[in-house]
Amino acid sequence: MVKLIFIRLPDGKKYEIHAKSGQSVMEAAIAGRIPRIIGECGGACACGTCHVYIEKAAQKNLPAASAMEEDILAFIDKAKPTSRLACQINVTENMQELTLYLP
Numbered sequence: 001m002v003k004l005i006f007i008r009l010p011d012g013k014k015y016e017i018h019a020k021s022g023q024s025v026m027e028a029a030i031a032g033r034i035p036r037i038i039g040e041c042g043g044a045c046a047c048g049t050c051h052v053y054i055e056k057a058a059q060k061n062l063p064a065a066s067a068m069e070e071d072i073l074a075f076i077d078k079a080k081p082t083s084r085l086a087c088q089i090n091v092t093e094n095m096q097e098l099t100l101y102l103p
């Protein structure tokens with residue numbers, strides 16, 4: 001199990017859940033009832049309702065965003081250089097823990 005820490009912006013409210021290897025971060029967030037993660041397209045990289053921010057240092061340990069993910073992020077109002085789609089990040093045993101920020 002991998003610890004996922006979600007921090008809601010701007011108030012900083014923190015949510016911690018444990019995710020199984022093989023789940024996407026979006027799936028784990030939905031199961032853990034994390035607010036603001038909707039996952040409307042079910043993880044098909046088509047809706048952007050799983051938008052999160054992940055600090056650049058933490059992103060170095062993750063696979064880079066695909067061109068398709070970048071295309072969706074380009075249409076999200078609050079997108080920043082640290083934006084990712086939680087449905088495109090799979091939980092792996094190699095992760096110690098991951099901190100994500102909820103726009």
Ligand code: FES
Pocket residue numbers: 026038039040041042043044045046047048049050051072085086087088
């Ligand atoms: S759940 Fe739709 S883009 Fe992530």
